[in-house]
Amino acid sequence: MLFLINAVFRGAGDASIAMRSLWTASICNMILDPILIFGVGPIAPHGVQGAAIATTIGRSVGVLYQVTQLLRRDGRIVIRRPHLRLDFPLMGRMIRLSASGILQMLIGTASWIGLIRVLTHFGSDVVAGYTIGIRVIIFALLPAWGLSNAAATMVGQNLGAKKPDRAEKAVWMASYYNMLVLGAIGLIFVIFAPQIVGMFMQDPEITPWGVHCLRYVSAGFVFFAYGMVVSNAFNGAGDTWTPTWLNFFCFWVWELPLAWGLARTLGMGPDGVFIAIAVAFSTMAIASAVLFKRGNWKAKAV
Numbered sequence: 001m002l003f004l005i006n007a008v009f010r011g012a013g014d015a016s017i018a019m020r021s022l023w024t025a026s027i028c029n030m031i032l033d034p035i036l037i038f039g040v041g042p043i044a045p046h047g048v049q050g051a052a053i054a055t056t057i058g059r060s061v062g063v064l065y066q067v068t069q070l071l072r073r074d075g076r077i078v079i080r081r082p083h084l085r086l087d088f089p090l091m092g093r094m095i096r097l098s099a100s101g102i103l104q105m106l107i108g109t110a111s112w113i114g115l116i117r118v119l120t121h122f123g124s125d126v127v128a129g130y131t132i133g134i135r136v137i138i139f140a141l142l143p144a145w146g147l148s149n150a151a152a153t154m155v156g157q158n159l160g161a162k163k164p165d166r167a168e169k170a171v172w173m174a175s176y177y178n179m180l181v182l183g184a185i186g187l188i189f190v191i192f193a194p195q196i197v198g199m200f201m202q203d204p205e206i207t208p209w210g211v212h213c214l215r216y217v218s219a220g221f222v223f224f225a226y227g228m229v230v231s232n233a234f235n236g237a238g239d240t241w242t243p244t245w246l247n248f249f250c251f252w253v254w255e256l257p258l259a260w261g262l263a264r265t266l267g268m269g270p271d272g273v274f275i276a277i278a279v280a281f282s283t284m285a286i287a288s289a290v291l292f293k294r295g296n297w298k299a300k301a302v
Contacts, residue, residue, distance in 0.1 A: 002059050005066040010153050012076045015146075017069050025062030029054050097240055104235075104244040111251035118259050118273055126270045129209025132200050137217055140185050141224070147178050148228040152236030155297075159237055164298040171233045171292065178225040186221030189214050213274050220278035227285030230292045237297040246284055246291075255280030 002025060006018035035043055036050030046053060070079050119127050151174035158167035189196065197210035231243045255276050262272025 001063045002066070005063065005070070008077060009066075009069075010149055014076050015150060015153070017066070021062045021066045021069075024065050025058045027058075028061045029058030032057055097238065100240040100244050101235065104240060104247055107244065107247040108251060111247075111255060114252075114256045115259055115273055115277070118256075118263055119270060121264070122270050125203075125205040126209045128201075128203075128206045129197075129211075130213050130270070130273075132197055132206070132210040133213030133217065136189070136196060136200075136214055140182070140189070140218075140221075141228070144178050144182050144225060144228050147174055147181075148232040150174065151229045152232045155233045155236030156238070159298070164295075167233075167237070167298075168292075168295070171229060175226045175229040178229050179222050182225040183222040186218040189218035189221075193218075209270055212271055216271065216274035217277050220282045223278075223282035223285040225285075227281055227288050230288040231284065233292060234288075234297055239297045242291060242297070243288070246287055250280050250284040250287065254283060 002021065006021060009015065009018040009021075032054035033051055034040075036046050036054050037048075038050075039045030069075055070077060072078070116127065116130075119130055151171050154170040154174075155167045158164065158170065193211045193214040194207070197207055197214060201207050201210060231246060234240070234242045258279060259273045259276035262268045262276055263270065264272075266272065268275070
């Protein structure tokens with residue numbers, strides 16, 4: 001519910017409510033975590049179970065905040081009694097769109113499991129270093145994901161307003177600004193990778209691999225910036241199959257064999273996997289830009 005309702009607010013152009021709901025859920029979670037994990041006063045320590053309870057309570061509070069916003073009569077989205085009736089044609093269209101969206105996310109997410117399979121051949125130290133590096137990278141990509149979601153929203157709104165040219169302009173502008181921000185972050189990561197990874201781990205067997213992962217992957221941030229925005233713009237236009245096929249070919253047909261070939265066949269070791277990640281995302285960015293430029297998405301009917 002937390003992510004579903006947030007998508008509703010973003011689609012309505014009110015991303016500030018989506019942001020506040022996530023902040024509310026996260027802050028509540030951060031406060032409850034130490035209390036429920038370690039125990040405070042009359043509250044007994046619950047260990048790992050306490051973390052799960054805190055997460056559930058935090059997200060529930062976030063959903064309650066969302067519901068209060070939906071029940072307002074002066075908001076952009078107002079739920080009324082007629083909206084609660086079953087609309088089977090609309091439900092069918094939603095299932096059709098979400099099915100390809102689910103497959104799209106499944107393909108992208110499952111490819112990371114394949115990369116882990118390649119990395120495990122080189123030992124637990126490499127996997128640990130990779131985990132640290134990729135966590136830092138994911139944190140840095142969060143603002144870029146937010147901007148790509150905003151671009152997708154603008155595509156949907158402008159197509160709905162019969163202004164496809166403005167939708168395209170919004171995507172290229174978002175891509176450019178995303179490139180500037182993410183490119184600067186990537187440069188910082190490349191230069192200061194040892195210091196950044198060192199904040200989380202000082203093990204001499206693990207830290208170097210975290211540094212390698214952070215440097216190689218973040219070197220492709222300029223391409224990532226464009227790829228994230230443009231590929232998500234297809235979703236905003238209702239063309240969910242294009243990014244699904246892009247994910248399949250770039251991550252399964254290209255990235256995984258490349259990672260295996262560089263790491264094992266050419267003897268580059270874990271660095272080959274890190275390079276394959278950067279190459280695959282860069283390839284996806286170029287392919288997404290070429291397909292987006294063709295403009296077939298402008299005629300997509302949702």
